[in-house]
Amino acid sequence: MAVVDVICRAINERCLLSFTYKSEARIAEPFILGYDEHGELVLSAVQTAGGSGVGFRTFPIEGATSLKVMDQKFSGFRPEYNRRDRFFARIICQV
Numbered sequence: 001m002a003v004v005d006v007i008c009r010a011i012n013e014r015c016l017l018s019f020t021y022k023s024e025a026r027i028a029e030p031f032i033l034g035y036d037e038h039g040e041l042v043l044s045a046v047q048t049a050g051g052s053g054v055g056f057r058t059f060p061i062e063g064a065t066s067l068k069v070m071d072q073k074f075s076g077f078r079p080e081y082n083r084r085d086r087f088f089a090r091i092i093c094q095v
Contacts, residue, residue, distance in 0.1 A: 006067050007033045007043060008093040016070040017045065021059050026050035028057070029074040031081055034091035044085060046078055056080060058087065 010017040010030045017030045028045035036042050041061040048054055056078070076095045083094065 003061060003064075003067060004033065004041075004092060006069060007061075010069045011093050011095055013069070014073050014076045014095070016048070016072045016074055017067060018070055019059075019064045019067040021051065021064045024051050027070070028059075029076075029078070030095075031056075031076075031078070032085060032088060032091055032094040033061075034088040034094070036087060037089045039089075042088070044087070046074075 007017065007030055011033065016027055018025070018027050020026070026047055027049040028047045030043060030045045032044040034042065043059045043061060043064070045057060045059065046055065047057045081095065
């Protein structure tokens with residue numbers, strides 16, 4: 001399964017996503033997958049475990065490995081979530 005398909009499945013089903021980024025295991029609530037203005041594929045997610053703490057982060061997909069959709073669900077609601085995030089030039093899938 002392609003990386004985009006894995007991430008979009010997690011977004012569509014509101015499942016947590018586990019992955020490794022910068023050599024650290026992370027767990028996140030995925031909200032947006034899309035391309036930035038430079039054409040780089042990027043995930044916007046709320047990191048809930050691992051890395052540099054909890055909160056919204058952007059992860060260039062090129063640096064992410066071992067992506068897995070977890071069984072645990074998340075609500076899909078975060079007050080700070082912006083469906084019209086201008087960081088993204090083109091959105092592939094989102095909550």
